[in-house]
Amino acid sequence: MSRVSARDKLLKAAGELFYDHGITATGVDAVITRAGVAKMSLYNNFKSKSELIAAYIDARHQEWLDLFARRSDNLSNGWERVLAVFDAYQDHAEFDYQNGFRGCGLLNAAAEMPADSAEREAVNRHKQEVRDIVLNQLSELPLTEESGNSAAALAEHICFLLEGSISLAGLSRDVDAISRARAMADKLIERAL
Amino acid sequence: MSRVSARDKLLKAAGELFYDHGITATGVDAVITRAGVAKMSLYNNFKSKSELIAAYIDARHQEWLDLFARRSDNLSNGWERVLAVFDAYQDHAEFDYQNGFRGCGLLNAAAEMPADSAEREAVNRHKQEVRDIVLNQLSELPLTEESGNSAAALAEHICFLLEGSISLAGLSRDVDAISRARAMADKLIERAL
């Protein structure tokens, strides 16, 4: 009948509950109830709630990587692929909007964790990866190297726009803020060429 | 001896614990212990933990308004006062850095709350107020009105930089990211004149 593993059911349920209500506010009982799974199935697949959280964080990042791959696959140059980074986030936002868009799940997860936690470090690594993607795409472009106009600085500028717009879009329930940030990034790249 | 009211002790303790460990993860017992106050003093001053959270959110915002007022008081024009918005956040970041900087306390608080909560709405109002401050300062400047170069669009761009840089600064433990965002905003304004 149901050939979906308990592990996948748990990750799906945790993904929904953690994103909608926050991680700390979501108990393991709520997760197993939503997953329709026995409690021991949680603890057979994950050593602890912390490990489930870590898997959730990785899954959210992978989810975004997949959305980005789909958006950037058939694009011909770095400029367009940088803009596809925004498109991938917008896809994600519009998907979550039905249940209540609350911004980036990774930043939200980090916001609940102590400063030196492994979870915050994992989110940091994922965000660095996004920045590296932006930087790699920009490096393909013939940027005019004015003072302080390096690809690295431009990549950071674009990432600030990205994360800022997602947070404020989630707060003000205005998903379109992400596409306005995309237009800002577009103009920045145009000026840097 | 101690002429500090129980209410103020509670707000101070809650401010530290909520910021460092998150709101949901902080129990009222931890707050009263840190405040050195009886539990009934909490419930005499606040109807519930929710009301303490609301007071915490307002206090964080007021704290930033005070930092901004101190930074912008003796400045002569809107350009400088927009940059003072970044300075005020940097002051806040450097203050928190001793205990572990975790980005903006208001965005972190919002990240723990459900999509339609009063707390998220309060944080949204505060962020709108920051944007209005930026917009008001920009409105004093003689901006050249190119296509899509309105004061409103520039204000939004600067706010994206602001929030994005604070979040990423908190994640990567690189407070200097805020001053790099300040430099980006500076150049944007220069170009818009």
Add this chain to the structure above:
DNA sequence: TTAACTATACAGACTAGTCTATATAGTTAA
């Protein structure tokens, strides 16, 4: 005296995680 405070105890629901025992489906081998 009045108001704000303290200390302690309590109710009742919830927390993460463990335990035993059982069911079921797929694989392997005689």
Add this chain to the structure above:
DNA sequence: TTAACTATATAGACTAGTCTGTATAGTTAA
């Protein structure tokens, strides 16, 4: 075909502690 074995799932009771909020009685200071 039948039997043994393995992996994964289940139910549900249980521990030991935490959570918010309340109740009660005593204390301190203006």
